Amino acid sequence: MKIDAIILRELHMPLVRPFETSFGATRNRRVLLAEVQSEGLTGWGECTAGERPFFSSESTDTAWVTLLQELGPMLAAASPEHGGECPRIFRRVRGNRMAKAALENAIWDLEAQREGMPLWQLIGGVRTTIPCGVSLGIQPSIPELLAIIATELAAGYQRIKLKCKPGWDLDVFEQVRNRWPEILLSCDANSAYRLSDTDHLLCFDAFHLLMIEQPLWHDDFYYHSMLQKRLETPICLDESIHNRRDVLAATEMGSCRIINIKLGRVGGFSEAIAVHNAALERGIPVWCGGMLETGIGRSHNIALSSLENFSLPGDVSASARYWAEDLIDPPVTVTSAGEIALTAAAGRGYEVRTGLVERLTVRKETVRSFDQA
Ligand code: OSB
Ligand code: MG
Numbered sequence: 001m002k003i004d005a006i007i008l009r010e011l012h013m014p015l016v017r018p019f020e021t022s023f024g025a026t027r028n029r030r031v032l033l034a035e036v037q038s039e040g041l042t043g044w045g046e047c048t049a050g051e052r053p054f055f056s057s058e059s060t061d062t063a064w065v066t067l068l069q070e071l072g073p074m075l076a077a078a079s080p081e082h083g084g085e086c087p088r089i090f091r092r093v094r095g096n097r098m099a100k101a102a103l104e105n106a107i108w109d110l111e112a113q114r115e116g117m118p119l120w121q122l123i124g125g126v127r128t129t130i131p132c133g134v135s136l137g138i139q140p141s142i143p144e145l146l147a148i149i150a151t152e153l154a155a156g157y158q159r160i161k162l163k164c165k166p167g168w169d170l171d172v173f174e175q176v177r178n179r180w181p182e183i184l185l186s187c188d189a190n191s192a193y194r195l196s197d198t199d200h201l202l203c204f205d206a207f208h209l210l211m212i213e214q215p216l217w218h219d220d221f222y223y224h225s226m227l228q229k230r231l232e233t234p235i236c237l238d239e240s241i242h243n244r245r246d247v248l249a250a251t252e253m254g255s256c257r258i259i260n261i262k263l264g265r266v267g268g269f270s271e272a273i274a275v276h277n278a279a280l281e282r283g284i285p286v287w288c289g290g291m292l293e294t295g296i297g298r299s300h301n302i303a304l305s306s307l308e309n310f311s312l313p314g315d316v317s318a319s320a321r322y323w324a325e326d327l328i329d330p331p332v333t334v335t336s337a338g339e340i341a342l343t344a345a346a347g348r349g350y351e352v353r354t355g356l357v358e359r360l361t362v363r364k365e366t367v368r369s370f371d372q373a
Contacts, residue, residue, distance in 0.1 A: 001110065002079050006072045006103070006367035007035040008064065011294075011360040015322055019292060020137040022165035022192035023054040030060040031294055033357065034067065036075075036106040043110030044352050046297035047102035048264030055190070055239070055291075056098065056218075056265065063099040064363075071096070072367030075103050083108030084270050097242065097267035104268030105300050113347040118303070120342050120349070123269055125306025129339040133159030133313035134321070135188065135290060138168050142175050149176065156338040159184040159210065159313040165192040166200075173207040184313065188213035191239060195223045204233055210312070211236040211258050221246075224255040234258050238289055243271050247278040258312065262289040263300055272304055280309040288314035295319055295328030299348040302332065306342055316340065327360075329353050 011031040018027045032047035047067070049058040070093050078089045086104035093100070112119040134152045139145040149160055160180075162172060164187045176185060186209050193201060193215045204212055211234045216223050218239035228235045234257035237250055241259055243266060250256050259279050266272050279286045288305040291297070301316045319331035326332070328350035334340055343349045 001038045001081060001114065003036060003038050003076045005037040006076055007037070008067055008072070008365050008367065009033045009035065009357065009361045010060065010064065010363040011357065012362050013294065013323060013360060015292065016320070016324055018137070020139075021163045021188075022138075022190045024052070025137075026051065026292060029292060032060050032063055032067075032102065033296060034102040034106050036103065036110060038110055039114075041110055041113045043106035043108075043113070044296045044348070045102035045104070045106030045109070046293055046300070047098050048262065048291035048293060048297055049098040050291075058096060058098045063096070063102070066093070066096045066099040067102065068365060068367060071099055071103055073369055075107075076367055076369035080107055081111075083111050083268070086268060087270050098264035101264045101266075101268035104270065105263060108269045109300070109348050116346045118342065118344060118349055119300070119347055120303035120306040123273060123303060123307065125303060125342065126308050127306040127310065127342065129341050130302060130305040130310065130316065131158050131313040132317050132334050132338050132340055133157055133161055133184070133315060134317050135161045135315045136163065138163050138165065142172055145172065146175065146179060149180070153180070153183065156334060156336040157313075157317065158338040159186065161186045161188055161213070161315065163187070164189050166197070170203055173204070173209070177207050184210050186210040186213065186236070188238070189215045191216060191218045195226065198227060198230060201227065202230060205231060209233050213260060214238045214240065221250050221253050221255040224250075225253040228254055228256065236260055238262070238265070241275065242266055244274040244278045247275055247282070247284070251282045251284055257284065259284055259286045260289040261286050261304065262291060263297070263304060264291055265289075269300075269304065273307070276307050276309050285309060285311045287312040288316050290315035290317070292322060294323065295326040295332060295350055296348070296352060298332050299328060299350045302340055302342065303348065313338070325356060327353055327357055
């Protein structure tokens, strides 16, 4: 398909409540969207880079420059027929996976629209509903956290994930487990611990967590494998997994028993599917992570979650948990059974509210293709 225009936008959107992890708090999102126009259709992608390079080395600003100067012109010159061609188109650019994913996912969205089929079916999805959990940030106090958990369980969510760090872990798990002995409960440290914390981490086993996500270094497999040997609780890797080869390394070394897949972290649908398939072949269950996306990134996460091996509840939840007004129509809703239903609509399955997008845009630039440059 001929690429007629690639438009980058930065939108400012306040979260309905701040989200705090072991690496910091987010109140206002600087959202980077890619709009790819082709033959009368528009595909949308969202870059999941954070405002600061604290989760990964990318940030809103690094992704903006990379998209505008490198990836955008490469895509404009390529006329891809399929989203799956994007990794080859971008191959000379190292890393910058969240920036790449914004464009690649927009091409998959376009391709699904062109084929008149739902994006989730185009990628080979088989689930018609996906199980949902919530990721709860570090709170000012344990009673405040307990009140939020009660609300989310009443809404139907199937799994509660608690952000943790030294000083916000064992006491929290104990009080949550005292009140809810049976719920699916997990935690996510975002690399807040070191191997020297092993004795402390072994105490997590008492709370029968479904998993502990990324306890150690963001770029590590080896020390996680040493920890997993001693820990009963399954380790789930998030930050460490960037591609299919990482799945092979992590599973061969025994670094984890579960994998979190994020479209941005692995560079888009092609690699996310490859990671999914590699995990499936090795008997490793996966689930879809979240990066505080707007409805655009969320719609892509929903499509991804329809693949066979997404057997555990993900961090993909309702629009209203993040935004007063989401960028899509209808907003994402979750049933009282804690599920999101896939729809039969072509493409991403949710209309983009272009008027609202325009109103929230603070920066907008059109990619200049190489032949114009
Ligand atoms: O580690 O999964 C993470 C948010 C920002 C950065 C990293 C993570 C998260 C979340 C939020 O856990 C998931 C969501 O609700 O979108
Ligand atoms: Mg995580």
